[in-house]
Amino acid sequence: MRVIRFLLKGLGVLVGLIILGVIGFYVYLSTRPAPKTIKAVGIITPPAPSRFPLKFIDYMFVNGTKLYAGYTSQGLVAVIDTATNQVVAEIGDLPRTHGIAVAGANGFATASGDDTVGVFDLSNNQLVKKVPGGADPDAIIYDDKVRLIYAADHDGKTGTLIDPVAMSVVGTVPLGGVAEYAQADPQSGLIYQNLQDISELVVIDPQKQTVTQRYKLGDGTGPSGLAFDAANRRLFSTCDNKKLVVLNADTGQVVATLPIGSGVDGAEYDPVLRRVYASNGFGTLTVIQQDSADSYRVLEQAPTHFGGHSVAVDPATHRIYIAYFGSIAAYDPVPGP
CATH class of the missing domain: 2.130.10.10 (YVTN repeat-like/Quinoprotein amine dehydrogenase)
Known part of the structure; x- marks a missing residue:
């Protein structure tokens, strides 16, 4: 009986820690600063x-x-x-x-x-x-x-x-x-x-x-999302070790590797804004500016929604859609440097 009470007590402590961890995580998500490169619209x-x-x-x-x-x-x-x-x-x-x-x-x-x-x-x-x-x-x-x-x-x-x-x-x-x-x-x-x-x-x-x-893919492992800049012949492959790998589509040469967020799944490229997006399931959107075919810089790990793994871009309006669980958040890009 003493062993059972000990096990039950330990289980209760474990459940309590898990609950506190979940609460703390969601408090963290809710207190992050607003994104600078995208604007939530619905x-x-x-x-x-x-x-x-x-x-x-x-x-x-x-x-x-x-x-x-x-x-x-x-x-x-x-x-x-x-x-x-x-x-x-x-x-x-x-x-x-x-x-x-x-x-x-x-x-x-x-x-x-x-x-x-x-x-x-x-x-x-x-x-x-x-x-x-x-x-x-x-x-x-x-x-x-x-x-x-x-x-x-x-x-x-x-x-x-x-x-x-x-x-x-x-x-x-x-x-x-x-x-x-x-x-x-x-x-x-x-x-x-x-x-x-x-x-x-x-x-x-x-x-x-x-x-x-x-x-x-050079340093990239476990690729999932893939976007393509046809004009500049560049492929953007998002990898599960928090890297986005840029390749020359004709030769396969790796021309750049950039840091992205955790839990990545999707990738998109906006050829007008020259932005590459990587949607990360842990609640961020990596926004990357393309300065030239071989030059890139991360503008922001923009806060989104936990679970936001999938991304689509409207080529006409440039609106960004991010799917998290069963909902879709819509964002408009904010012009930047």
């Missing part, structure tokens, strides 16, 4: 409640006046009007939704719950077809140059190529590593793909359906 309300206690958004994608958010926890894509920040439609039957891409009149969303890519009509937000997406499809992009949808298969370590008109698979590319985010080169049609487990970035020729080059 919170987007999540869609209807799910059967899960916590909601989770994985990727987001901006197309025109609509923001598409993949609610992994609810198995749906939320369609948000960027003028009002209101959810205007939900596209369901997409178990464990992740990424969204748009090609022509249709949207494409990965659903790792049934290993498919769901095709939906942009005009009425109705699901029209499901296409095989490989093993655990995650990120997805449209390669406009070669007119193909590319789905990065996380667990399958492959890339699935889909004809967006025929809505059918036309090829599979073995990658040799766990696939995270990808980017397509609008000039050549080549696809750049982060491989998380082996800390590589590979170059894919979608027409030959093969990997043509493998780039090492």
Whole structure:
């Protein structure tokens, strides 16, 4: 009995310490100074409640006046009007939704719950077809140059190529590593793909359906988010050891390595403002200014929301969207030096 009382007392102390730690952490988050490089402009309300206690958004994608958010926890894509920040439609039957891409009149969303890519009509937000997406499809992009949808298969370590008109698979590319985010080169049609487990970035020729080059990430490990400056031929790979690696897209040479925050997942590049963004799950957005193709400086580790791992930028308004759990915070950039 004495041992039981001792164990119960120890458990109580442990629980108390955990509660105090959580309270202290949230007090810290609430007392941080306001960001200088971004300005909060609103919170987007999540869609209807799910059967899960916590909601989770994985990727987001901006197309025109609509923001598409993949609610992994609810198995749906939320369609948000960027003028009002209101959810205007939900596209369901997409178990464990992740990424969204748009090609022509249709949207494409990965659903790792049934290993498919769901095709939906942009005009009425109705699901029209499901296409095989490989093993655990995650990120997805449209390669406009070669007119193909590319789905990065996380667990399958492959890339699935889909004809967006025929809505059918036309090829599979073995990658040799766990696939995270990808980017397509609008000039050549080549696809750049982060491989998380082996800390590589590979170059894919979608027409030959093969990997043509493998780039090492220098000091960066565990890459996830990937952004691309097509004009200057620079790739921005966010890594889980709190580094953003800048590479020459044509040669794979590492031209810069910059510090970012903890828990990074997403990356975006604004070519007009020449800013690189890294969204960090521990509640910051790393804002980096591009002075030239090979010169960069961190402007700020801007405070955001705890859990804010995913980022999307509206190319027309430059508004920044950061997903944290089931909500989306909207920010406008603040001009700086």
